[in-house]
Amino acid sequence: xxxxxxxxxxxxxxxxxxxxxxxxxxxxxxxxxxxxxxxxxxxxxxxxxxxxxxxxxxxxxxxxxxxxxxxxxxxxxxxxxxxxxxxxxxxxxxxxxxxxxxxxxxxxxxxxxxxxxxxxxxx
Amino acid sequence: xxxxxxxxxxxxxxxxxxxxxxxxxxxxxxxxxxxxxxxxxxxxxxxxxxxxxxxxxxxxxxxxxxxxxxxxxxxxxxxxxxxxxxxxxxxxxxxxxxxxxxxxxxxxx
Numbered sequence: 001x002x003x004x005x006x007x008x009x010x011x012x013x014x015x016x017x018x019x020x021x022x023x024x025x026x027x028x029x030x031x032x033x034x035x036x037x038x039x040x041x042x043x044x045x046x047x048x049x050x051x052x053x054x055x056x057x058x059x060x061x062x063x064x065x066x067x068x069x070x071x072x073x074x075x076x077x078x079x080x081x082x083x084x085x086x087x088x089x090x091x092x093x094x095x096x097x098x099x100x101x102x103x104x105x106x107x108x109x110x111x112x113x114x115x116x117x118x119x120x121x122x123x
Numbered sequence: 124x125x126x127x128x129x130x131x132x133x134x135x136x137x138x139x140x141x142x143x144x145x146x147x148x149x150x151x152x153x154x155x156x157x158x159x160x161x162x163x164x165x166x167x168x169x170x171x172x173x174x175x176x177x178x179x180x181x182x183x184x185x186x187x188x189x190x191x192x193x194x195x196x197x198x199x200x201x202x203x204x205x206x207x208x209x210x211x212x213x214x215x216x217x218x219x220x221x222x223x224x225x226x227x228x229x230x231x232x
Contacts, residue, residue, distance in 0.1 A: 060220040107215035109158035109173035
């Protein structure tokens with residue numbers, strides 16, 4: 001059974017870089033779209049971006065200038081970096097697994113999620 | 124970018140009642156690309172439905188999805204106590220972003 005676990009600093013100072021890692025256990029990081037989503041306190045879900053195991057990447061245009069997602073297949077991990085953070089970046093950050101079949105043009109949803117980690121931006 | 128609008132914002136119902144949640148896209152989308160999630164307080168979202176109408180593994184059959192074009196619906200046939208939560212629709216797009224609706228809260232009346 002595949003499980004995801006986010007890790008990283010819970011407190012980040014304004015203007016600094018938020019860095020999180022998602023460790024995939026119980027399965028390989030090969031295949032699938034490895035995704036980051038965040039949820040500000042009391043608000044809805046915001047898709048940040050994904051990395052496909054082969055390295056293909058897509059970001060939310062609203063965050064694209066500040067976001068980097070990378071994958072380390074040898075460690076079965078993928079990571080998120082968000083630069084120049086402000087209080088508006090305070091949120092619960094989730095990693096999740098998604099699958100899309102280009103052969104069938106079919107999206108199977110985000111079926112495995114990490115428990116989420118709360119990151120606060122504050123001095 | 125495609126915007127998803129969910130309605131109502133809050134649905135107040137009693138256990139045993141039927142819940143009907145709407146997700147409307149700003150333009151026609153493929154039903155193959157539409158998913159629904161349930162989120163309870165303090166928990167990560169859980170995938171309920173993908174392909175607009177296919178239940179994810181382990182999801183009870185009281186949950187059903189339907190729709191096409193720009194209008195999609197999540198129906199909970201008879202609400203169980205554990206179904207009171209927030210529900211999100213989400214659209215996959217080959218051109219980012221992947222959008223979520225703003226959510227519908229199903230609360231106990």
